[in-house]
Amino acid sequence: xxxxxxxxxxxxxxxxxxxxxxxxxxxxxxxxxxxxxxxxxxxxxxxxxxxxxxxxxxxxxxxxxxxxxxxxxxxxxxxxxxxxxxxxxxxxxxxxxxxxxxxxxxxxxxxxxxxxxxxxxxxxxxxxxxxxx
Amino acid sequence: xxxxxxxxxxxxxxxxxxxxxxxxxxxxxxxxxxxxxxxxxxxxxxxxxxxxxxxxxxxxxxxxxxxxxxxxxxxxxxxxxxxxxxxxxxxxxxxxxxx
Numbered sequence: 001x002x003x004x005x006x007x008x009x010x011x012x013x014x015x016x017x018x019x020x021x022x023x024x025x026x027x028x029x030x031x032x033x034x035x036x037x038x039x040x041x042x043x044x045x046x047x048x049x050x051x052x053x054x055x056x057x058x059x060x061x062x063x064x065x066x067x068x069x070x071x072x073x074x075x076x077x078x079x080x081x082x083x084x085x086x087x088x089x090x091x092x093x094x095x096x097x098x099x100x101x102x103x104x105x106x107x108x109x110x111x112x113x114x115x116x117x118x119x120x121x122x123x124x125x126x127x128x129x130x131x132x133x
Numbered sequence: 134x135x136x137x138x139x140x141x142x143x144x145x146x147x148x149x150x151x152x153x154x155x156x157x158x159x160x161x162x163x164x165x166x167x168x169x170x171x172x173x174x175x176x177x178x179x180x181x182x183x184x185x186x187x188x189x190x191x192x193x194x195x196x197x198x199x200x201x202x203x204x205x206x207x208x209x210x211x212x213x214x215x216x217x218x219x220x221x222x223x224x225x226x227x228x229x230x231x232x
Contacts, residue, residue, distance in 0.1 A: 025224060052224030057191040057198055060218050064139075073142060073152075081225040089225050097189065097219035098143035 002128035004076070004102045004117040006030075006037040011132070015113045017042045018080035018106040027053040029060065030076040030102060031067035036133070037102075038072050045079075052091060053079050076102030076117075083109055086116040088125050096120040102128070136164055136209050139216040147174035161192060162205030164215060179217060180205075189220040 018026045024045060031039040041063035044056035055077065067074050081089075086107035088096075096103060099121035107114040119126045135155050140148055148154050149172070156171070158164035169176035181187050185205070192199045193216040199207045209215065
């Protein structure tokens, strides 16, 4: 099983972003090295929807540059599910751009936010451990 | 002229693992044709069989999305940086059964 290592601070920032954007879906990118997240880059959801997201391409470019300037790369993407579980939807799987990325879901369906991470390769979803640094 | 092209991780295997490559051309289209000539594996991943940009790829000339410039006819200049980025999208609109 894969793993995503990430600090509690970064997890909190993803949850905060998801709550800020509620009831719309929030999205952003993870910067880091392989399995270790070092930064999160909140992005605009161009779809401005409670059901889908389209990560703003300019925000993606800026995140890519910021990660590179910090000596890292983009290693994944996060987004919120406001009314469903923290599990990739068919849309998430169909549009997953990079099999090497971590796909982090922040679900706001329950009383407390749930954060889980997955790998998506060739249509196959594999959950990975989220380990706090 | 020679321009730097930044390659996203998902496409790096097609260019020998490089994050940045150089290509020659006067327009975005010419640069991509030059790139595809050197690295055939990347050809179909950026430009479709109809000769237009794939909708799941975004191409930036410095800070500008070339879709809002002149697309593949956008002119490039010495020192420009072209960035290829995968379109990132998804959502919760349907939920598959858990395996």
